[in-house]
Amino acid sequence: MRIDLHAHSRASDGTDAPAELVAAAAAAGLDVLGLTDHDTAAGWDEAAQAAEQHGLALVRGIEISARHRGRGAHLLAYLPDPDHPPLVAQLARILEGRRDRLPQTLARLQGLGIAIDADDVHAANDDAVAPGRPHVADALVRLGVVADRYEAFARFLNPGRPAYVERYAARLTDVLALVREAGGVSVLAHAWGRRREEVPDAEDLAGLAAAGLTGLEVDHQEHDPGQRARLRAIARDLDLVVTGSSDHHGTGKVDHDLGCNTTDPAEYERLMALAAEAARVAGRGAERPADAASRRAR
Numbered sequence: 001m002r003i004d005l006h007a008h009s010r011a012s013d014g015t016d017a018p019a020e021l022v023a024a025a026a027a028a029g030l031d032v033l034g035l036t037d038h039d040t041a042a043g044w045d046e047a048a049q050a051a052e053q054h055g056l057a058l059v060r061g062i063e064i065s066a067r068h069r070g071r072g073a074h075l076l077a078y079l080p081d082p083d084h085p086p087l088v089a090q091l092a093r094i095l096e097g098r099r100d101r102l103p104q105t106l107a108r109l110q111g112l113g114i115a116i117d118a119d120d121v122h123a124a125n126d127d128a129v130a131p132g133r134p135h136v137a138d139a140l141v142r143l144g145v146v147a148d149r150y151e152a153f154a155r156f157l158n159p160g161r162p163a164y165v166e167r168y169a170a171r172l173t174d175v176l177a178l179v180r181e182a183g184g185v186s187v188l189a190h191a192w193g194r195r196r197e198e199v200p201d202a203e204d205l206a207g208l209a210a211a212g213l214t215g216l217e218v219d220h221q222e223h224d225p226g227q228r229a230r231l232r233a234i235a236r237d238l239d240l241v242v243t244g245s246s247d248h249h250g251t252g253k254v255d256h257d258l259g260c261n262t263t264d265p266a267e268y269e270r271l272m273a274l275a276a277e278a279a280r281v282a283g284r285g286a287e288r289p290a291d292a293a294s295r296r297a298r
């Protein structure tokens with residue numbers, strides 16, 4: 001059984017529509033796919049229909065933009081009730097922060113003499129519920145200013161570069177509680193990705209586990225073999241579920257092909273069992289939509 005629990009569609013900054021992403025996952029030989037767009041569940045329904053057609057189990061997820069000790073953190077929320085009002089409100093606030101940032105980013109670029117406007121960004125992806133820097137990057141590519149997303153981030157969009165603008169992110173510990181209340185489970189994405197220092201450290205991760213964290217994404221392209229080994233040891237000590245995933249973005253990220261990292265089936269089963277328990281504690285009696293599909297895949 002091949003399991004990839006973290007991928008993006010055009011609902012955020014992936015380049016495939018949700019149904020295309022699911023078809024690509026089936027073609028790549030995956031049995032289970034986690035759809036985890038940034039800050040939105042907008043792609044779930046389309047992906048679920050496609051998953052049924054392809055006989056693939058879809059795990060409904062959201063990669064929530066959070067902040068912990070002054071640093072950005074991405075939290076993978078799996079199987080939360082997407083209609084839980086406080087979660088809906090928090091996601092709305094984050095999406096508002098994304099929408100507020102866009103004109104500021106464009107103003108910075110215009111200040112650098114680049115002729116770019118909101119229409120250029122929408123032309124790059126009009127479906128995006130969660131507009132982000134990658135969409136600005138794609139517009140810069142279409143305008144011939146840069147060759148690809150990587151050059152756009154390196155020259156303009158990374159922190160410290162001239163078109164970087166901060167946006168609202170939720171407090172990580174608040175989001176952990178919210179996901180719990182919504183009957184879902186949380187996995188910290190690429191905890192040490194693109195970081196020289198290994199923070200959050202073991203002690204900090206213990207605090208997050210106590211605050212409701214269920215798992216750690218260990219096998220991720222941004223973690224080198226030594227980091228993976230150290231994170232795996234921390235996860236073992238804290239009894240956190242270990243996941244592995246591609247963080248696929250279609251053609252938007254090289255070296256992140258579907259299935260390039262996968263999750264151990266036993267860890268997947270543990271995650272789904274803990275999600276079922278979380279749903280029960282949250283008082284969600286009804287069978288969650290992913291269950292039927294995941295049973296078929298077994």
Ligand code: AMP
Pocket residue numbers: 013038131132133134149150153154249252253
């Ligand atoms: P935002 O959501 O607007 O804060 O943009 C962050 C997203 O951009 C990340 O989640 C990645 O998907 C993507 N990203 C970050 N750095 C790069 C990069 N150097 N090249 C391509 N995509 C990137």
Ligand code: ZN
Pocket residue numbers: 008013014038249
């Ligand atoms: Zn992304």
Ligand code: FE
Pocket residue numbers: 063074189190
């Ligand atoms: Fe991320």
Ligand code: FE
Pocket residue numbers: 006008063247
């Ligand atoms: Fe991601």
